[in-house]
Amino acid sequence: MKFVFVTCRLVMGGNEILIKKMSEWLLENGHDVDIITAQGGYLEDKMPVKAGVHVLGSFNFGSACVPLYPYNKKIKKIFKNADVLMGFSSGGHYFTYSLYKRYKCKGKLISGVFHPNTGVGEMKYFNSIFENSIFHGNRIYMNQAIIDDHSSQGLNTDDVKCWSLPVIGELKTSDLNEKFNSIKLLSIGRLTKFKTYNLYMIPIIRNLIDMGFNVEWHIIGDDEENTREPVKDLMFNEIEKLGLEENIKILGVVEYDQLSKYLSTSKIFIGMGTSAIEACSNGIPTICAIVDDEKGLSYGYLWDQPHGCVGEKLVGKNPTNNVANMISNILEMPIDEYKKLVDLSYNCAEQYMIEGQMNEFMNLVKDAKYGFVKKAPGRYNHIYNQIMKKLK
Numbered sequence: 001m002k003f004v005f006v007t008c009r010l011v012m013g014g015n016e017i018l019i020k021k022m023s024e025w026l027l028e029n030g031h032d033v034d035i036i037t038a039q040g041g042y043l044e045d046k047m048p049v050k051a052g053v054h055v056l057g058s059f060n061f062g063s064a065c066v067p068l069y070p071y072n073k074k075i076k077k078i079f080k081n082a083d084v085l086m087g088f089s090s091g092g093h094y095f096t097y098s099l100y101k102r103y104k105c106k107g108k109l110i111s112g113v114f115h116p117n118t119g120v121g122e123m124k125y126f127n128s129i130f131e132n133s134i135f136h137g138n139r140i141y142m143n144q145a146i147i148d149d150h151s152s153q154g155l156n157t158d159d160v161k162c163w164s165l166p167v168i169g170e171l172k173t174s175d176l177n178e179k180f181n182s183i184k185l186l187s188i189g190r191l192t193k194f195k196t197y198n199l200y201m202i203p204i205i206r207n208l209i210d211m212g213f214n215v216e217w218h219i220i221g222d223d224e225e226n227t228r229e230p231v232k233d234l235m236f237n238e239i240e241k242l243g244l245e246e247n248i249k250i251l252g253v254v255e256y257d258q259l260s261k262y263l264s265t266s267k268i269f270i271g272m273g274t275s276a277i278e279a280c281s282n283g284i285p286t287i288c289a290i291v292d293d294e295k296g297l298s299y300g301y302l303w304d305q306p307h308g309c310v311g312e313k314l315v316g317k318n319p320t321n322n323v324a325n326m327i328s329n330i331l332e333m334p335i336d337e338y339k340k341l342v343d344l345s346y347n348c349a350e351q352y353m354i355e356g357q358m359n360e361f362m363n364l365v366k367d368a369k370y371g372f373v374k375k376a377p378g379r380y381n382h383i384y385n386q387i388m389k390k391l392k
Helices: 014-028 073-081 090-102 124-132 144-152 176-181 197-210 231-241 256-263 274-281 323-332 335-352 354-367 378-388
Strands: 002-007 032-037 052-055 084-087 108-113 139-141 184-188 216-220 248-252 268-271 286-288
Touching: 002 014, 002 073, 002 090, 014 032, 014 274, 014 354, 032 073, 052 073, 073 090, 084 090, 090 108, 090 124, 139 144, 176 335, 184 197, 184 256, 184 274, 197 216, 197 231, 197 268, 197 323, 216 256, 231 248, 256 274, 268 274, 268 323, 274 286, 274 335, 286 323
Parallel strands: 002 032, 002 084, 032 052, 084 108, 108 139, 184 216, 184 268, 216 248, 268 286
Antiparallel strands: none
16 A cells, blocks of 8 residues: 655654654555655654655745645655555644645545644644544544543544554563662653643752752753744753753753663653653653643553553543652652552553554554545635645
């Protein structure tokens, strides 16, 4: 089968890592993959060699809505010959729909919701296409929490599909004593606004040190190119203000295949998304942070979340666990109690194994319908027409 994946950009993020892992599995199993993106990024040249990567350009940061240049016949051919066309972001979704409709494609049009901020809110054009033009059975969500969130904000989510992310190739064992005796806490993720733990963890580290704990917090990640979010600067200012230059290390982006050496020597992980799953696969007790939470609260460890949830807000449920207290409890527990958390981490990671989840994905593709609902986006046709002007 020929797959076309469409997204806004190829930065070091969960959506982009997912595209990489799915592409690798599909290529290894005899399928073809083309990746179409409005903007490049760190992962642009990290995608599988056999995958076609096409960076098309856009006037809008983070959006594939308005193409920078008219597209050549190669892109038209890729779309028209595809068996499956799949959007991975809000911009990716409405861009995939626009190209599909313009080129009169015959494949299956699928929308994947693999980020808590995909759609709803101000994304009215996306919402209109997503609800009115994509078959409900062709809409795939990463967990029930995002389905509930979209439903609570007025989107019709009847008959949509739920599919946990394929993240883990294998469980990675490491020395229990080394992890237990480590002074390192670890987070992995972009230094972006919705990952609020990047800021509230700094005073937590100060308090832990003042309580007598010998700890360091290492952060793997960087801010986003062209971003207007001053998270990184705010972090450096707070670190300097609290005198934590020797205890908090912002390491920047680390090659994906080098992450294990950091994971294997860390005692606790704090974060969300696919990196939290990666941490569990390395046997690290993982405290799951919550999107946009500024109070340092959590629903608990990653395995305490509903199936497939990796940091989303849960509709109708308030978090009651204090992140600082969870960390101090782990730091104080004996090794036999710590080992129980390590075992729970491995058990949690097993539900995200690539082979099983990709086989389930192929079943979802098999059941998906061809075409799209013949219902125009209504009052947002001017955006569609703007896109059409750029297409040959």
